[in-house]
Amino acid sequence: MDFAFTEEQTMLGESLARTLDRGAAAAALFDLGAGAALLPEDAGGFGGTGPDILMVFRTLGRAVAVTPLLDGVVLGAGILAAVGELDLAEAAATGAARIAVALDEPGQRFDGTVRTAAQDGLLTGEKTIVAGAEDATHLIVLATDGLYLVIAPADGLAMRGYPLMDGGRAAEVILTGTPARRIGDASLLDAPRAAAILALCADTLGVMERAVELTTDYLRTRKQFGRPIGSFQAIQHRMADLLTEVEQARSAVWNLAGNLDTPDRDRHVAATKSLVGRVALYVAEETIQLHGGIGMTEEYELAPMARRLIAADARFGDSDHHLERFIALSAG
Amino acid sequence: MDMSFTPEDQAFRAEVRRFLRDRLPEGLADKGRLHQELTKAEYEEWHATLGERGWLAGNWPVEFGGAGWTAIQRHIFEEESALAHAPRVVPFGLAMLGPVLQKFGSKEQQDRFLPRILNGQDWWCQGYSEPGAGSDLASVKTTAVRDGDHYVVNGQKTWTTLGQHANWIFCLVRTDPAAKAQEGISFLLIDMASPGITVRPIVLLEGTPEVNEVFFDDVRVPVENLVGEENKGWTYAKYLLTHERTNIAGVGFATAALASLKRIARAQVANGRPLSENPLFAARMAAVEIDLMAMSTTNLRMLAQAAAGQAPGAESSMLKLKGTQIRQAINDLTRRAVGPWALAFPSEAIAGASDDAPPGPPDAAAATRAYLNNRKLSIYGGSNEIQRGIIAKSLLGL
Numbered sequence: 150m151d152f153a154f155t156e157e158q159t160m161l162g163e164s165l166a167r168t169l170d171r172g173a174a175a176a177a178l179f180d181l182g183a184g185a186a187l188l189p190e191d192a193g194g195f196g197g198t199g200p201d202i203l204m205v206f207r208t209l210g211r212a213v214a215v216t217p218l219l220d221g222v223v224l225g226a227g228i229l230a231a232v233g234e235l236d237l238a239e240a241a242a243t244g245a246a247r248i249a250v251a252l253d254e255p256g257q258r259f260d261g262t263v264r265t266a267a268q269d270g271l272l273t274g275e276k277t278i279v280a281g282a283e284d285a286t287h288l289i290v291l292a293t294d295g296l297y298l299v300i301a302p303a304d305g306l307a308m309r310g311y312p313l314m315d316g317g318r319a320a321e322v323i324l325t326g327t328p329a330r331r332i333g334d335a336s337l338l339d340a341p342r343a344a345a346i347l348a349l350c351a352d353t354l355g356v357m358e359r360a361v362e363l364t365t366d367y368l369r370t371r372k373q374f375g376r377p378i379g380s381f382q383a384i385q386h387r388m389a390d391l392l393t394e395v396e397q398a399r400s401a402v403w404n405l406a407g408n409l410d411t412p413d414r415d416r417h418v419a420a421t422k423s424l425v426g427r428v429a430l431y432v433a434e435e436t437i438q439l440h441g442g443i444g445m446t447e448e449y450e451l452a453p454m455a456r457r458l459i460a461a462d463a464r465f466g467d468s469d470h471h472l473e474r475f476i477a478l479s480a481g
Numbered sequence: 482m483d484m485s486f487t488p489e490d491q492a493f494r495a496e497v498r499r500f501l502r503d504r505l506p507e508g509l510a511d512k513g514r515l516h517q518e519l520t521k522a523e524y525e526e527w528h529a530t531l532g533e534r535g536w537l538a539g540n541w542p543v544e545f546g547g548a549g550w551t552a553i554q555r556h557i558f559e560e561e562s563a564l565a566h567a568p569r570v571v572p573f574g575l576a577m578l579g580p581v582l583q584k585f586g587s588k589e590q591q592d593r594f595l596p597r598i599l600n601g602q603d604w605w606c607q608g609y610s611e612p613g614a615g616s617d618l619a620s621v622k623t624t625a626v627r628d629g630d631h632y633v634v635n636g637q638k639t640w641t642t643l644g645q646h647a648n649w650i651f652c653l654v655r656t657d658p659a660a661k662a663q664e665g666i667s668f669l670l671i672d673m674a675s676p677g678i679t680v681r682p683i684v685l686l687e688g689t690p691e692v693n694e695v696f697f698d699d700v701r702v703p704v705e706n707l708v709g710e711e712n713k714g715w716t717y718a719k720y721l722l723t724h725e726r727t728n729i730a731g732v733g734f735a736t737a738a739l740a741s742l743k744r745i746a747r748a749q750v751a752n753g754r755p756l757s758e759n760p761l762f763a764a765r766m767a768a769v770e771i772d773l774m775a776m777s778t779t780n781l782r783m784l785a786q787a788a789a790g791q792a793p794g795a796e797s798s799m800l801k802l803k804g805t806q807i808r809q810a811i812n813d814l815t816r817r818a819v820g821p822w823a824l825a826f827p828s829e830a831i832a833g834a835s836d837d838a839p840p841g842p843p844d845a846a847a848a849t850r851a852y853l854n855n856r857k858l859s860i861y862g863g864s865n866e867i868q869r870g871i872i873a874k875s876l877l878g879l
Contacts, residue, residue, distance in 0.1 A: 278822070
């Protein structure tokens with residue numbers, strides 16, 4: 150049994166962390182190979198395994214970095230590789246193409262029927278919360294009869310953009326007879342979506358680690374009643390609980406990373422996303438509370454971490470949704 | 482045992498409800514329901530409407546121009562106002578300073594300040610917390626040094642709610658640095674237009690500048706603005722805090738928020754059925770409703786004790802603790818109920834302007850805003866950790 154990363158994975162994580170410390174832009178991350186590390190060799194990358202994704206995204210999470218790597222590469226390039234669009238997948242993994250993936254529709258919550266439909270190569274429908282849509286070069290759209298590729302900008306393609314709680318941006322995408330090319334069956338989504346959920350959970354783990362470290366530092370230095378508040382046993386016990394829950398989340402992320410290519414994948418997706426979503430909300434709420442007023446302020450560095458943790462539960466199905474999925478997958 | 486309200490109280494509730502139906506502008510109620518920031522003018526408009534009816538200072542005795550309501554009547558008014566999504570009465574002048582001046586202020590101070598609170602000329606804010614004095618309020622460091630017929634004030638206050646609208650601030654200042662923490666504090670009234678005062682807004686998690694920092698740099702304050710005796714400010718501060726704790730349970734807010742949650746859960750679809758019928762989510766909603774039913778009765782039991790003349794004690798700490806836990810639980814469920822649309826972050830202050838309305842159901846933006854903003858409930862007014870300490874010490878003798 151071996152829980153360790155390979156030497157290459159460790160080196161990539163370290164150089165990624167150093168680059169992020171310098172506040173590098175997305176282009177620098179692609180230059181380092183962070184995108185290619187997320188794709189397998191047969192799709193033009195040099196990684197794409199669970200541990201690769203874990204290493205990259207936990208590092209990004211620790212830096213609270215906002216990047217297109219999750220939606221554009223793990224999900225976007227992942228789908229393109231799965232359907233055999235290898236050139237575009239490679240372009241996405243190197244940052245030359247920017248992919249947005251349009252799956253969910255208004256009124257659907259975390260499940261429901263896709264209504265966006267194609268007729269004579271033209272798509273009509275509405276997609277909600279499409280991350281990175283505004284500056285995408287290509288959109289992958291889930292329609293009633295499979296996956297379609299739209300090259301942006303296009304006739305009949307309209308967007309309404311807005312900021313997201315995780316620091317990125319998304320848009321409502323309205324397709325009105327938009328030219329599109331069918332690229333594959335909807336079932337090809339499952340593996341890239343599982344990988345994207347691993348990426349999100351690993352990112353969330355990184356953010357949680359940083360939030361706990363920041364809070365611990367604060368408890369050591371903040372004094373009230375003449376002593377550091379971290380010296381109060383009531384506070385110590387809460388930090389101990391927090392750390393224990395984050396350790397649980399770490400193991401859940403490892404579970405999914407190790408099962409991304411096993412028959413037990415979907416059960417691990419449900420288990421990990423449910424547990425990480427629950428712990429992320431707990432960490433967000435507790436780290437704010439343990440800071441007191443300063444934890445509520447935008448200018449303190451906890452605020453974007455807390456919002457990102459809260460946002461994580463609302464993406465790709467929340468903890469309740471995945472709890473129900475787990476029950477369904479475990480039945481019989 | 483008779484757990485029903487008296488006929489008089491029931492008639493009062495009907496009167497309040499009628500008044501809110503007739504006089505609360507729809508636009509103002511909508512803003513309340515959607516957790517949108519109110520402008521100063523909107524607060525003032527609502528204060529004036531209440532003032533006209535004689536209901537602005539429900540807690541003040543009639544001799545000072547108040548309504549002289551009983552604790553039960555105040556509870557009924559606050560509950561009905563919350564259910565109607567009316568703006569809250571800004572508490573700093575009316576609920577906090579007013580009672581302090583009535584009990585400890587000079588006749589001159591009462592005559593000078595109380596009418597101006599009632600007619601809306603003055604907007605007060607609270608200068609209590611400091612960067613180094615949060616839960617440990619007695620460690621305030623802002624100094625006031627006597628210089629002839631003035632005090633010269635230097636220091637910094639923080640978490641000053643709606644201080645951006647205020648023209649007066651009541652402050653805890655240190656007048657005797659040599660005395661024990663609680664004994665060298667005085668209670669001072671300061672004109673915000675005084676030279677040397679700077680107000681800086683603090684943007685909160687959800688993107689609104691609801692609180693402020695207030696800096697004092699050699700601010701000269703006439704000695705007649707000292708309330709009561711020098712170095713006795715801690716007594717007045719504690720008296721004020723007991724008033725801050727009325728309505729601490731927030732039963733009305735919780736009830737209104739629960740009604741919104743149920744409405745949203747009925748409209749949201751999960752697995753092809755209303756979310757309100759999803760066993761997992763329905764169980765979560767039921768559990769918090771059961772908690773609220775019990776907490777509401779705890780609140781009424783304590784109000785009945787107060788009506789019978791017993792001073793509210795450390796029991797109010799239990800109301801603060803449970804009341805804020807319930808409200809935060811409802812905010813949490815409401816954010817969960819709007820599902821993926823909780824991801825949108827409609828904050829111009831932090832994230833920049835959106836092209837248009839946020840996506841998803843109309844309640845999504847409000848759900849996110851309320852959830853983030855109400856993390857403050859367990860931090861302000863004596864953090865929940867402080868309340869637990871009070872419960873352990875005062876009620877259990879530990």
